Amino acid sequence: MSMTSVAAVQTALIDEVSQFLFREARLQDTHEYDEWEALWTADGVYWVPANGDDIDPETQMSMIYDNRSRISLRIKQFHTGKRHTQSPRSRLGRVLSNVEIIETSSDEIRVAANAMVFESNLRADTVWCTRNEYLLRREGGELRMARKKVVLVNNDKALYTLSFLI
Amino acid sequence: MTTAISSRDWGHLIQVDRVHGSVYTDEEIFQQELEKIWYRTWVYVGHVSEVPKPNDFVLKSIGPQAVIMTRDRDGQINLLLNRCPHRGNQVCLEHRGNRGSFTCPYHGWTFANNGALRGFPFAAGYEGVDRNTLGLGKVARVGIYQGFVFGSFAEEGPSLEEHLGAACGALDALVQSSPEGEIEITAGFLQHKAKTNWKFIVENETDGYHPQFVHASIFDVASSGIGDLYSADSTAVARDMGDGHTEIDLRPEFRRIGKPMNWFGTTEERLPEYVAKMRAAYGEEKANEIMIDGTPHIMIFPNLFIAEIQLFVIQPISVDESVQHVTALQFKGAPDFNRRLRQQTMGSVGPAGFLLADDSEMYERTQRGVHVRNPEWNYLGRGLARERRDENGHLIGDATDEVTTRGIWSHYRKLMEAE
Numbered sequence: 001m002s003m004t005s006v007a008a009v010q011t012a013l014i015d016e017v018s019q020f021l022f023r024e025a026r027l028q029d030t031h032e033y034d035e036w037e038a039l040w041t042a043d044g045v046y047w048v049p050a051n052g053d054d055i056d057p058e059t060q061m062s063m064i065y066d067n068r069s070r071i072s073l074r075i076k077q078f079h080t081g082k083r084h085t086q087s088p089r090s091r092l093g094r095v096l097s098n099v100e101i102i103e104t105s106s107d108e109i110r111v112a113a114n115a116m117v118f119e120s121n122l123r124a125d126t127v128w129c130t131r132n133e134y135l136l137r138r139e140g141g142e143l144r145m146a147r148k149k150v151v152l153v154n155n156d157k158a159l160y161t162l163s164f165l166i
Numbered sequence: 167m168t169t170a171i172s173s174r175d176w177g178h179l180i181q182v183d184r185v186h187g188s189v190y191t192d193e194e195i196f197q198q199e200l201e202k203i204w205y206r207t208w209v210y211v212g213h214v215s216e217v218p219k220p221n222d223f224v225l226k227s228i229g230p231q232a233v234i235m236t237r238d239r240d241g242q243i244n245l246l247l248n249r250c251p252h253r254g255n256q257v258c259l260e261h262r263g264n265r266g267s268f269t270c271p272y273h274g275w276t277f278a279n280n281g282a283l284r285g286f287p288f289a290a291g292y293e294g295v296d297r298n299t300l301g302l303g304k305v306a307r308v309g310i311y312q313g314f315v316f317g318s319f320a321e322e323g324p325s326l327e328e329h330l331g332a333a334c335g336a337l338d339a340l341v342q343s344s345p346e347g348e349i350e351i352t353a354g355f356l357q358h359k360a361k362t363n364w365k366f367i368v369e370n371e372t373d374g375y376h377p378q379f380v381h382a383s384i385f386d387v388a389s390s391g392i393g394d395l396y397s398a399d400s401t402a403v404a405r406d407m408g409d410g411h412t413e414i415d416l417r418p419e420f421r422r423i424g425k426p427m428n429w430f431g432t433t434e435e436r437l438p439e440y441v442a443k444m445r446a447a448y449g450e451e452k453a454n455e456i457m458i459d460g461t462p463h464i465m466i467f468p469n470l471f472i473a474e475i476q477l478f479v480i481q482p483i484s485v486d487e488s489v490q491h492v493t494a495l496q497f498k499g500a501p502d503f504n505r506r507l508r509q510q511t512m513g514s515v516g517p518a519g520f521l522l523a524d525d526s527e528m529y530e531r532t533q534r535g536v537h538v539r540n541p542e543w544n545y546l547g548r549g550l551a552r553e554r555r556d557e558n559g560h561l562i563g564d565a566t567d568e569v570t571t572r573g574i575w576s577h578y579r580k581l582m583e584a585e
Contacts, residue, residue, distance in 0.1 A: 048518065050356050051261075060354040061493055061508065063518045070513060073388060077520060082383035085527040123361055123530050156261070158357035158489040161526045162517040 010101075017111055017136065018099045020143045025115070028165040029092040033075045036165060041137055041146045044068045048150045048166060053131075063155070063162065085163040091120040092164055102133075108146070109136045115150075119164065126160060129153045174198075180579040182572065183547035187536035190363040196485035203468055203581050204229035205319040208329040210470035210479060211235055211245060211305075214313045215350040216262075221279060224262040228317055229482050233305060234258050235315065236279040239266060243310065245317045246281045247303035257302065268302075277302050312337045313348060314470070332407040332560065336462040340472060343461050344497035345443035351477065353508050355491045356516035362529035364468075364482035365578075367490060370525055371465040371473070372412040372570040374404050375548060380528055384520040390431050395419055395565065402565035404549070405556065406573025410467030410581075414565060416474075417459045426453075429460025430475070432506075440503040461495070465570075467577060475507050476515055486533055490526075492516060546571050 001009070020039075027036040040046075048064035049055050057065045066074060077083050094117040102110040110133070117128040135147035150166050152159070174195070179186040189195055205228070212226045217237040225248075226233045234246040248256050250270040257268045257277065267284060269276045274287040281302040286292060305317035309326030314337060316326055327334060341347050360367070370376065377396040378385070385393035395402055401418040416429065426434045426441065434441045434457070444453040461474045471478040472495070479491040494511035496504045515522040536544065549567025556562045563569035 050516070051354050055354065058505075059352075059508070061356050061516070062512055063356060063516050065509075065512050073513075073520070076387040077383045080383040080386045082386065083524065084380065084383070085523045122527075122534075158359040159517045160359050160361070161523045163523040163527075166518075 013104070013109070014099065014101060016143065017101060017109060020136065021096055021099060021111070021113055021134070024145070025094050025096045029094055031078070031086075031089050031092075031164070033078050033165075037071065037075045039145050040068060040071060041139060041144045042068060044071060044145055045147045046071050047148070048152065048155075048162075050155050052156060053151050063152075063159075064150075064166075083163070085161055088122070090164045093118045096132075107138045109138075109143075110134070111136060117166065123160065128162070128166065130166065174582075176579050176583050180575050183550055184543040184545050185575055187538075187542055187544065190365060190533060190536050191485065193485050196363075196482070198582065199482070200229055202584060203578075204482065205231075206323070207320075207468070207581065208307075208309060208316040208318045208324075208326055209468065210466065211315050211317045213349070213351040213477075214243060214310065214315060215348075215352060217243070219264065221264045221266045222262075223258070223265065223279060225258060225260070227481050228305065228319070230484075232256075233317065234268075238278070238280040242280065243308055243315055244280050245305035245308050245315075246277075246279075247305070249303060250275055251283070251300045251302065252286075312341050329409065330466065331409045331411065332558070333409070333411040333464060333466045336407075336413065336464045336466075336472070339456075339459070340461050340495075342448070342456050343444075344499055345440070345447040346499040347447075348498040350496040350498050351493060352496050353494045353511075355479075355493045358490045358492065358515070358517050358519075358522060358526060359483075360488055360490070360526045360529045361486055362488055362526075362533040363486055364480055364488040365574075366529045366532050367480050367488055368465060368468065368471075368574060369571045370529065371471045371478070372404065372414050372463070372574075373568070374400075374402070374414045374565040374570075375568065376525075376528070380524050381521055383524070388520070392431075398564075398566065400565040403556070404563045404565055404567050404570045406561040406569050406576075407464075408560060408573070408577075410574055410577030411465065412467075412570035412573050413462060413464040414570070415562075416463060416565075420458055420460055424458060426457035428458070430506075437503055437506075440500045443499060465574075467574065476511050478515075488529075490522070492522070546575070 024039055046066040049062045094115050096113055096115045098114040100112045102112055113132050115130045115132055119126045131151045133149040136143045137146045179189055209228045212235045216224045220237055220239045223234055223236040226235045232248040234248055236244045238244055248258050250257050252275050255270050255272040257270045267276050267278055276284045278284050281304050283297045283300045305319055306321045307318040309316045311326055341349050374396050378393055395416055403415040405413050405415055420429045462472055463474055465471045469480040475495055477493055477495055481489045492515045494508045513520055546568045549563040549569055553561050553563050553569050561569050
């Protein structure tokens, strides 16, 4: 490939990945739980560590360390309509930026991005700031999330309830 | 809600079946609680397993006060205060670590990890100064029971065992679920903040009336069996153990079912390694008893809550803000069991937990609620007419009765009325 076409492929990939992440962000902001769940691969892992960026989630407590079945349980709990902390639901608006492709292989893409999330709920208005890492996988031509790690910048401090999808 | 600080009538604010809303919202009452409860009585600080080696330290707290828990080179546990006696600077900024001394970054004063002043730079300027008077502040008394470290700012008062009273038995029972008879706190803490007064949290921990409603969403979708323990037909017992300590005793239900590890929502076949080690350690009969009974659900006043498989530490920050520090209990010598304890705990507790996020929602709503002018009282009379005494003379009620909450308030009133 010429230099120009390599650059064009790279730009197309960044566009595709960004569009995927923006869609994920929108589904979270608007509480479209089933559509969000459908973004995951069958072996998906959703991880929100506590007390630092790189703790060992197998031995140390995380805020969320969901395998695929626990992601599903989380969604089912929302659907009962009795998840009090989300009724009424948080009003959310997030900005996702700094989308950077870290590594690509034949069918997987590692991506980094930052997010600022504004939450308004019964308690107050809260701003959450996160550094995210994604492992995306192409399945049947579509991108899916195989892993999402959300590092809250202040995860070493006491945090209010975080019961929406971050 | 206009009572003057000097003349609060506790007998009016705290009655047998109701408490006044101002006890959760009054800034002056909060300040009095710090002096009469948090800086006087025994308060849980940490566990010896958090500082296993000489010179280990970890930052902890007693109420809003930061406390450095250290193990000095002789192996003794110390509770030091994080304030340089020179100009008040914080001497420890790391959450945990291993060091024999703390050097204040401001002027270089150095303290041993038992609090003693080791030295100051340019010592000539301190001629005739007695170093022994310039050590770090310390929590006056340190007490350890089954590895649980408590501190009291009061030089004198009841011993830790006297303070724990009937709760000693619950801690003794707890550690037996380890084949080596010890628990360990090694999984790190989640810190869950809530816009609420600390007493709403304490009350909720042994309120057997709320789970069916607050936790209906998770009971509906995960078949844990927890919900049934708190039904109107449950044979479990709510108990006022005295001294402000309360529990929901689930053993009657577990004994009725009579299957080892049922209390943990599993079977012995699923944890063969653990079950074998327990039987080797305690013998078949005793091990089965332990594995049928499970671990306690006990609120040790004012801040240690053992919720079967989790340890919570309640920290008041201000009259309307509190933090729950929570981790999975780990039983020494039980790696297969511990792994499941961590997984289950992570799902349940903390800011995103299936259970605690909804509890926390209730703490915050009740905090806002009690600011409403009318009615001025919270009614706590459930089960008053069917309270009874158990064989040890403790008041008990049905699992959903408020005998526990009443016990907490009666003890609180005694502490607040004390000179």
